[in-house]
Amino acid sequence: MNIATPLRTTRHLASLLTGVSRPQLTAQVRRRAASAFYSSAAAQVDAHQVPEKSFQNQSRLPRLPIPSLAETAARYKRSLVPILNENDLARAEKAVDEFVKPGGLGETLQGRLHEMDRTEKHSWLETIWLNKGYLEWREPSMINVNWWAQFKDSPHFNLERTPDRGVISDVQIQRAANYASSLLNFNDLVNSQTLPPEYQRTTPLCMNQYKNQFGAYRVAEMPRDRIVTTWPTTANYITVMMRDQIFRVPVTGPNGERVSVQAIEQQLRHVVEAVNNTPEHERQAAVGVLTSENRDTWAKARQTLLGLSPLNHATLSSIDNSLFVVCLDDYSSDRDIDISHHNIFHANNAHNRWFDKSMQFIFENNGRAGINGEHTPADAVIPGRILDELVRNEKTAEPREPTHAQLASIEPLKFVVNDEIKETIKQAEVNAKKMIDNVDSCLIHFNEYGSNWLKSVKCSPDAYVQMVLQLAYYRHYGTWTPTYESASVRAFLGGRTETVRTCSVDSVAFVKGFENKHADNIEKQRLLAKAIGSHLEYMMAASAGKGVDRHLLGLRSMMQTPEEQKQALIFQDPSYIQSMYFRLSSSNMSPGDNFWGGFGPVVPEGYGINYAIGKENIKFSISSLRSCPETNSREFRESILGALRDMKKTLG
Incomplete structure (x- = not known):
């Protein structure tokens, strides 16, 4: 059997x-976590108190x-x-x-x-x-493995009137940049082991899964997939997607220097400008749709891509190793939450997504936001802690000491595709639509x-x-x-x-x-x-x-x-x-x-x-x-x- x-x-x-x-975290731990995450006062530790390290309890x-x-x-x-x-x-x-x-x-x-x-x-x-629970499963990750979460609407980053389709709004860019900065804060805590360890009452809990979120990715292979995690996660860039176009977007300086939220906003605006200035016939094929396919189908297509050109190898490596993905959607779903969550669940057509990354954050042009997560590297309580901090502290995302370091330019990530890949993408679109239309949520x-x-x-x-x-x-x-x-x-x-x-x-x-x-x-x-x-x-x-x-x-x-x-x-x-x-x-x-x-x-x-x-x-x-x-x-x-x-x- x-x-x-x-x-x-x-x-x-x-x-x-x-x-x-x-x-449930103790009240003390949750207070300490929130303070350490966002307040510069958290750095002022009593001289007689030794701060707890994130992974100090692992050995016991x-x-x-x-x-x-x-x-x-x-x-x-x-x-x-x-x-x-x-x-x-x-x-x-x-x-x-x-x-x-x-x-x-x-x-x-x-x-x-x-x-x-x-x-x-x-x-x-x-x-x-x-x-047995994940990597050998050959059905598509989208819907079957990936989970979704929709964030509550923000008074700071939500529009009264929905922008026209095809428009990327200021509020959308601002919220995306704010979240990106907050995520960098959290990654810094994990890397430096200053995220407070968690307890259930007095029992310490394993913190290992926090090492499996930033930079984590799933690789489609046969007969089973592979999951890759790295810690510390020191990549200085994220992946940004807009209209299926993919960009490598530096968000810290060359030596990891943190910059202001406004500097990250500017990087995102460069992406929007680059996509808007690219004629439709010159845009890249929607390779991301392949990540919604049957895992064997995607594994075969990925190998084909790798064999077509060294450029494809570099592009896939760049996406895989980025800290996380930001998806800028130039549209808004219905205000009705019964409908709007579908865009976060599967985008209604699997476009402008990369379902193999552990975390991809989705921003609609009316300011609505959510996340689609690949389940393999961690259970929901781990990203759940991250999300709780992000949403609760939306307006305090600045790093403690932002520098004026010059961020490297954004880089469009290109694929060389042949007729076989183009046909596989078309079939992936058909298959994704069938799956999506079959889901009643x-x-x-x-x-x-x-x-x-x-x-x-x-x-x-x-x-x-x-x-x-x-x-x-x-x-x-x-x-x-x-x-x-x-x-x-x-x-x-x-x-x-x-x-x-x-x-x-x-x-x-x-x-x-x-x-x-x-x-x-x-x-x-x-x-x-x-x-x-x-x-x-x-x-x-x-x-x-x-x-x-x-x-x-x-x-x-x-x-x-x-x-x-x-x-x-x-x-x-x-x-x-x-x-x-x-x-x-x-x-x-x-x-x-x-x-x-x-x-x-x-x-x-x-x-x-x-x-x-x-x-x-x-x-x-x-x-x-x-x-x-x-x-x-x-x-x-x-x-x-x-x-x-x-x-x-x-x-x-």
Whole structure:
């Protein structure tokens, strides 16, 4: 059996948004982070106080544990109970017991996993997760892997009247330059290790993913892609795109000297001038559209480009190694956020984007902005921290000591293309349009209550929203389904995410009881409390590295022969695929005050749901595929809204 086959359903490609249940930083750490980021006063440290270094805790973080076969088997079997009938459950349990019995195949694979843990730099899961969760996946990254986030509109950088199409506005340039300067500030902190380390209460969290954002890129190759990260990230330029034309734009001096926001603005204006002065027939082909293609198709086209000319090698290298991408769109999407987020999700036609960069920032000519991120190098909580700081401090982006260093000139990045590449681009445009037209994505900005009220009635906000989704799905479809929520395991070295299997015996009892006309509010509250407790137990286990899905993936990856694959009945049994066929795939990116985001569904018949719980509101994004007659994002949105309101009534 091909190990990669079911992983489209297991890895939560944009948990990102594709993020994780967001670990809450202590108030002290968050205050310190904001101060260090933007205030020159942060440099004035008490003479007796030694500032914390970003990566000082890495050496004392524990390694990700390998759960025992017995505890994984027990938790796995419990997760199968609500989704299998009696006969199927008996067969599945027998396969599990056979796998984990003393002297069985499970012990052999477990031994190999421990052996691997002794050779991996950070954890036994690191290479397995990158390869099986991302790099071996051959479907397009756009929609399937990349996540999006839209920033709240800014009073400083937003126009009352939308400019005409084809115009790049002053407000747009100003906001883009401001964000670029802020991003340079953040990169400086990571490079100098002065970004304060993060904690969950007093437990230090792994900071390694902060090394994987600036300058990171994905390379399309066969049979699997490659991810490249560098730290410190010392490139002095960014990539800027406008009307599919690509430019290398220096934003610091030759020795890394920081310049004013106005100096960066001027560089962006040079890009606009260069594009406007280039006749349409002389413009470069829209090579960026190829990054939206099937990974094998793009890998082949990339190799063709590299073979056509040394210029193409230099151009691709320049894009790859830039700090990040800025996309200047000479148009604005609808003011309606239900529509506007599509431009950030996929640009409606995949043009003027480079989906292989870890971060590409998108600016419309009415001042609206967002980000499209490649998920492979980091989970959403990491760029989420960066974005939170950017939006919250939009008008304080100047470096502490800007110089008057002369910035190098912008440089148009050229491609030599042949007829084969031109034809591949045309087909990529067709394929991208089909994918984009198939995505049904909408939002909820629910302002009737948020975490303040939920805490007042003694409900875990995250677990409560998970039960909202369970009730909404049951009402909509008359049944329940395997459900994915991502949990952070950053308490361990190199930790990323683990799956929380939300659908449980207790969640099923809750939704059935809630819909029972004969159940009173006391009974409904009891069932909800029990379901929340069950969910929190799984969340705690997952965050402690003792979930089901990553361990089973690791064991499955240790099989070496066809005979072992046949012998591993636990993976051959239909219940294995069925239990991780996540028609509900969700992630929590709270609080959502400064931005909100989303990602695509992970199975054709499913929904991708990102949510953010603010103090007085809850935001959702809901995506599905129009090709599936069973799903409809807007109709399911109404079921979520109904569940939100009805559950509040029950709790008083």
